[in-house]
Amino acid sequence: MKQIIVALVVVLFFISCSSDKDSEQATIDYTEQNEKEIVAYIEKHNLTTQKSDSGLHYVINEMGAGEQPNVNSNVTVAYKGYFTNGNVFDQSDAKGISFGLQQVIKGWTEGITYFKEGGSGILLIPSHLGYGSRGTNGIPGGSVLVFDINLISVN
Numbered sequence: 001m002k003q004i005i006v007a008l009v010v011v012l013f014f015i016s017c018s019s020d021k022d023s024e025q026a027t028i029d030y031t032e033q034n035e036k037e038i039v040a041y042i043e044k045h046n047l048t049t050q051k052s053d054s055g056l057h058y059v060i061n062e063m064g065a066g067e068q069p070n071v072n073s074n075v076t077v078a079y080k081g082y083f084t085n086g087n088v089f090d091q092s093d094a095k096g097i098s099f100g101l102q103q104v105i106k107g108w109t110e111g112i113t114y115f116k117e118g119g120s121g122i123l124l125i126p127s128h129l130g131y132g133s134r135g136t137n138g139i140p141g142g143s144v145l146v147f148d149i150n151l152i153s154v155n
Contacts, residue, residue, distance in 0.1 A: 028133040028141070028142065029128075030126070030127045030128070030133065030141075030142040031055065031126065031128060033142070034055075034126035034127055034128075034142070034144050035055065035126065037084055037144045038057050038084075038124045038126065038144055040084075041084045041124065041144070041146070042057065042124070047059055047122070049122075049124065050114075052110060054106070054110060054129060055126045055128065055129065056107055056110055056111055056123065056124070056125060056126070056129055057123075057124035058111055058114055058121060058122065058123050058124065059121045059122040059124075060114060060115065060119065060121045061120045061121045061122070062118065062119050062120045062121070063115065063116055063119050064115050064116030064117050064118035064119025064120075064151060065116060065117070065118055066116050066117025066118050066153070066154065067116060067117050067154040068113065068115070068116045068117075068154070069101060069112055069113055069115075069151070069154045070101075070113060071101050071102065071109050071110070071113060072100075072101065072102060073100070073101050073113075073154050073155075074098060074099065074100045074101070074154075074155040075098065075099065075101060075112055075151060075152075075153065075154050075155060076095075076096045076097065076098045076151075076152040076153045076155060077092070077096050077097065077099075077112065077149055077150065077151055077152060078092050078093070078094055078095065078096035078097075078149070078150040078152060079091060079092050079096070079097075079147050079148060079149045079150070080092075080147065080148045081145060081146070081147045082145075082146050082147075083143060083144070083145070083146065084144050084146060089138060089139055089145075095152075096150070096152045098155060101113070105125065105129060105130050105131065105145075106128075106129040106130075107123055107125030107126075107129035107130055107145065107147075108123070108125075108147070110129070111123040111125070111147075111149070112149065112151060115149070115151040116151070117151055117152070117153050117154055118151065118152075119150075119151045120148075120149060120150040120151070121148075121149060122146065122147065122148055122149070123145075123146070123147045123149060124144065124145075124146055125144065125145040125146070125147065126144055127141070127142045127143055127144065127145075130143065130144075130145045131143065131145075
């Protein structure tokens, strides 16, 4: 019985340590590092951006002339997503994809609302508005995400 209790304590200790590491990773603040990376990208590509209070940088290449979505809208967007080093991690076809702005990362929920139908531009999304410290599906935690977007329609 004593051996079972010792084994249980050891297992719980390792689970606790693993859980603490996950918690530490989840709380890493990449804000300053991401801002430096975004500013360097902007300078390298000679972009003129606007910056929102949340830390999102964006470029409006074409404002568009149609309806402007709000954070609760369903939209169709054609896009290419890549890292600041240029490596593409996702993209749609020219027809785009449709989704609700409440179903995507915070950077998209906010950023898409700066355009009207037919609008296009660039979103430079710090990790706290993207996938955070943990990352997902091949996107490392703390990553700055860059999206070329074309707002096709507000549905």
